[in-house]
Amino acid sequence: MIKVEKLTKRYGGVTAVDEISFEVGKGEITGFLGPNGAGKSTTMRMLACYLPPTAGRAQVAGYDVFADSIRAREHIGYMPENVPLPPDMRVREYLAYRARLKGVPGRRVKERVGDVAELCNLEGVENKFIGTLSKGYRQRVGLADAMVHEPDLLILDEPTIGLDPNQIRQVRTLIKNLSRHHTILLSTHILPEVEMVCSRVIIINGGKIEAVGSPETLRETLQDRGRTRLEARVGDVSAAVKKLKALNGVREVDCSEGKGWNTFLLHVEADVRERVFVLAKTEGWDVRELSRRAVSLEEVFVEVTHHDEV
Amino acid sequence: MKRFGTLFGREVSRTLQQPLAYVVLFFFLILTGINFQAGVLAMNAEPGTTTSVEAFFNSLLFWFPFLLVFPLLTMRLFSEEYKLGTIETLMTAPVGDAEVVLAKFFGALVFYAVLWLPSLVYFGVFWWVTGQAPVEAPGSILGAYAMLALVGAFYISLGCLASALTDNQIVAGISAFALLCMMFFLGILWFFFPVASPAMQSLAYYFSTIQHMADFSRGIFDTRPVVFYISFTLFTLFLTYHALQYRRWRA
Helix, strand or coil: CCEEEEEEEECCEEEEEEEEEEEEECCCCEEEEEECCHHHHHHHHHCCCCCCEEEEEEEECCCCCCCCHHHHHCCCCECCCCCCCCCCHHHHHHHHHHHHHHHHHHHHHHHHHHHHHCCCCCCCCCEEEHHHHHHHHHHHHHHHHHHHCCEEEEEEEEECCCCHHHHHHHHHHHHHHHCCEEEEEEECCCHHHHHHCCEEEEEEEEEEEEEEEEEEHHHHHHCCEEEEEEEEEECCCCHHHHHHHHHCCEEEEEEEEEECEEEEEEEEEECCHHHHHHHHHHHEEEEEEECCCCCCCCHEEEEEEECCCC | CCCHHHHHHHHHHHHCCCCHHHHHHHHHHHHHHHHHHHHHHHHHHHCCCCCCCHHHHHHHHHHHHHHHHHHHHHHCCCCHHHHHHHHHHHHHCCHHHHHHHHHHHHHHHHHHHHHHHHEEEEEHHHHHHCCCCCCCCHHHHHHHHHHHHHHHHHHHHHHHHHHHHHHHHHHHHHHHHHHHHHHHHHHHHHCHHHCCCCHHHHHHHHHHHHHHHHHHHHCCCHHHHHHHHHHHHHHHHHHHHHHHHHHHHHE
């Protein structure tokens, strides 16, 4: 559905997106994950045919987003970040206008507007001015607009930003239901969202793709690159830190002292629990905890996007 | 150009649904009404050769609201979309940039027509009350309204360009006003070139909107101003199209 090859975007001297390549298959919900300013919105804007790429190619539904832009746009439903809407239009009027603009034939406009309004729980506000709606409703109007012309691909930029927990849950459920008929590419920096909604994750940072995979595989591959916690009574703390650091696979050791017990947090590149155990035995440390921290996607994210700063 | 109708309809309804439109229309009609009244009074005061159409279209009271109305008509066209961010949803719908520019241009032109149509009533009333035709030749009134449309189209295109360059409506309005004043007063230079330099004078005639209107409202048809306004309108719309694209290339 989406095919991106070495897509690049430079603003002035800044490279916002740097030669990224990826593919999204039909029916997938792909999460674009990255810190603010990572290049998520820029990439999505290029895919939605809003920004022309500096270099590289991108195809949506077989149409080039630059050369065959108008036809590509017919297959895309795009919801920009912060959902810009005209405040002076009524919800139904806006959706009908958008439907006609996106090429829904006149006799089907009413039906489509009714369908998306129902799907997005907009009943009751259809005749209100958009300017008077709450953030949650605005978000849903934006979503309704994105899918009013039955696009194959939905591109949603931060669909849950600024919503309260209940609304977030509603929007997530809605997105999950939509995946039956649409391919979805959504961006977020909220990690649980990705784990809950997406079947595939693309982690992007500094304009480059850092990791691609399902939330589970990402967690598995990075499980070993997590942290190991050791709580032990050692004689000489600094000597112990040195010895732990010397172990194969340990990158960094943080140490905090408690009442007689010291807690060591080992940043590791592999599973080192066995080695730590052997070391503790030979050194004669009393150990009361040796565990590998269950890695959440959040840690994967931190690990992947901030590895140079840790 | 498939979606032009939809875009155009939206532009027209957007203009006519805002309260500002009626405020502008109200004061505009007052000003043009005063202008017409002044023309009729002047004709009553002493015998002369001017017709009521000539008096209406060639007074200061005509040019003042005429010039003032363009920034108000055009300043929000693109600026508001930039500011609200709706330009992004608009330009990611399957519509071409040229369609957007043309729809906005013609949308503003429709409201401009709405502003001027009531003035036809003045001449009708004049005819009805005095029993005298407001003009001696029908070409005079046709010429005046043709010139109104031509200059209007050009100045609206200047307003479109100004609005496409900024996301601030005030900046758009003021630069539109500056641009059209520049074009307008370029023509006034005509008065500063004495008959002694006919070359400069004929050059200045090309830009002299006041002179064009004076000629056309007398029923004198000249193709030069027609070509001038149409070609400059197209050129300015072409620039507007590029200004719209430039914002995305740069953004």
